[in-house]
Amino acid sequence: xxxxxxxxxxxxxxxxxxxxxxxxxxxxxxxxxxxxxxxxxxxxxxxxxxxxxxxxxxxxxxxxxxxxxxxxxxxxxxxxxxxxxxxxxxxxxxxxxxxxxxxxxxxxxxxxxxxxxxxxxxxxxxxxxxxxxxxxxxxxxxxxxxxxxxxxxxxxxxxxxxxxxxxxxxxxxxxxxxxxxxxxxxxxxxxxxxxxxxxxxxxxxxxxxxxxxxxxxxxxxxxxxxxxxxxxxxxxxxxxxxxxxxxxxxxxxxxxxxxxxxxxxxxxxxxxxxxxxxxxxxxxxxxxxxxxxxxxxxxxxxxxxxxxxxxxxxxxxxxxxxxxxxxxxxxxxxxxxxxxxxxxxxxxxxxxxxxxxxxxxxxxxxxxxx
Numbered sequence: 078x079x080x081x082x083x084x085x086x087x088x089x090x091x092x093x094x095x096x097x098x099x100x101x102x103x104x105x106x107x108x109x110x111x112x113x114x115x116x117x118x119x120x121x122x123x124x125x126x127x128x129x130x131x132x133x134x135x136x137x138x139x140x141x142x143x144x145x146x147x148x149x150x151x152x153x154x155x156x157x158x159x160x161x162x163x164x165x166x167x168x169x170x171x172x173x174x175x176x177x178x179x180x181x182x183x184x185x186x187x188x189x190x191x192x193x194x195x196x197x198x199x200x201x202x203x204x205x206x207x208x209x210x211x212x213x214x215x216x217x218x219x220x221x222x223x224x225x226x227x228x229x230x231x232x233x234x235x236x237x238x239x240x241x242x243x244x245x246x247x248x249x250x251x252x253x254x255x256x257x258x259x260x261x262x263x264x265x266x267x268x269x270x271x272x273x274x275x276x277x278x279x280x281x282x283x284x285x286x287x288x289x290x291x292x293x294x295x296x297x298x299x300x301x302x303x304x305x306x307x308x309x310x311x312x313x314x315x316x317x318x319x320x321x322x323x324x325x326x327x328x329x330x331x332x333x334x335x336x337x338x339x340x341x342x343x344x345x346x347x348x349x350x351x352x353x354x355x356x357x358x359x360x361x362x363x364x365x366x367x368x369x370x371x372x373x374x375x376x377x378x379x380x381x382x383x384x385x386x387x388x389x390x391x392x393x394x395x396x397x398x399x400x401x402x403x404x405x406x407x408x409x410x411x412x413x414x415x416x417x418x419x420x421x422x423x424x425x426x427x428x429x430x431x432x433x434x435x436x437x438x439x440x441x442x443x444x445x446x447x
Contacts (some may be wrong), residue, residue: 112319113360119310125358128164128366133158137240137418138385141291142409154341159243160303166247167307168355174258175315184259193251195435197379200428202242204383208238211391223248227263230295242383245295250304267312277302280347283423302345306352319339320356330357380428381420382419388416 117124178184186326203220208214214236219228226245229235261269281293293299323329333350341345358366374381389412396415402408403430 101361105217112317113290113325114314114320114356117362122170123359124362125366126165126169127375128363128368128371129161129355129358129377130378131371132162132366134378134382135374137382138413141386142389142412153282154337154347156281157337157341157347157351158207160348160357162243163246163303164307164310164348164352164355165299166250166411167304167309168311169307170254171253171258171308171311172301174255174313175311178259179315184255186255189255192435195275195431197244198247199431200380200423201241203423203427204380204387205238205241208236208383208387208391211237211387214238220245226297227260227292228351232290233291237386238383240386242295246300254308255388263312263316266307270309270312273305277305281344300435303348303351306348307355308355310352314375320360324353327361330354330363346446375423377417377420380423381416384419384423385416388419389411392419 083281118186136153136155136158140153140158143153174189176413179187204218209217213403214233216225216228216232216236217238220226220238220241221239223245225239225241226243226249229239229242277299281299282292284290284299330353333354337347337350337354364426393412393415399413
């Protein structure tokens with residue numbers, strides 16, 4: 078991996094626009110300060126995003142724990158919480174990369190990959206090791222090398238760490254996106270990304286018609302549109318795009334969430350609705366998502382997402398001693414508490430120390446919402 082990639086425009090090509098317009102003193106200019114999207118993305122800690130990540134992680138956990146037990150789960154769009162994670166990754170990673178390019182005129186890929194490794198690898202491999210110690214599981218080595226997305230897509234075999242499939246999708250994005258971002262002129266890049274949004278639904282529909290529907294649930298190449306939505310939001314914000322007033326209305330994310338429940342069978346529509354929710358909560362941060370409890374769940378969200386199946390499938394039977402309890406609500410509460418406790422231990426004992434190391438590469442004291 079190269080240590081740095083200069084971003085130099087060719088003659089006649091449009092130069093890269095700054096991520097946020099700033100004056101000579103480094104402060105945001107008046108147009109940038111009045112643009113809620115640019116202003117909040119430019120903050121050291123983006124409002125609402127910790128809470129949003131925490132809510133998404135809890136949605137995944139509840140969906141998995143409720144599955145096959147409560148009829149409510151059939152109308153609960155839990156899987157789309159992962160779609161929201163993809164959009165968050167596309168937005169935040171693109172914004173950080175554009176910010177670095179705007180500031181330094183180049184992108185240091187080596188440091189980028191090192192920061193991603195420090196952020197994601199420690200907890201993931203600790204959880205993977207815990208699952209292996211409990212006994213061999215199908216696809217363990219595919220998951221180890223972040224190929225769980227294609228393993229599950231092609232074999233239809235699932236295991237205690239099946240949730241790792243989404244990390245396989247994101248790791249491929251992290252690996253490829255910096256190369257694309259520094260080598261394509263912005264206007265052409267936006268055209269290509271919009272092309273992906275048009276082609277991806279057709280591609281998934283063709284696969285479904287050919288009886289490869291389960292492949293579309295996991296594979297990297299069938300989840301590109303969710304990531305692209307986040308990338309486009311960041312690219313638009315970097316050019317100073319100001320969302321229309323109706324996006325900033327306090328009822329917009331609520332109405333969009335209601336539509337997510339109502340239209341969850343329409344994956345393409347829900348993807349855009351989640352993008353709308355993402356823009357709205359950044360521009361107008363809800364108090365609920367910035368509550369101390371929401372922020373805590375956001376902090377442990379990565380660990381919770383990874384360990385919740387391990388907590389239920391492996392730890393719970395050993396702790397409960399095989400005692401059968403007919404009250405599912407009580408069992409659910411106990412299993413959820415166990416998963417949160419384990420996630421908290423992983424966060425403070427494993428994740429947080431490596432995050433402190435990672436943050437040194439940004440020269441900052443606190444973890445960024447990315």
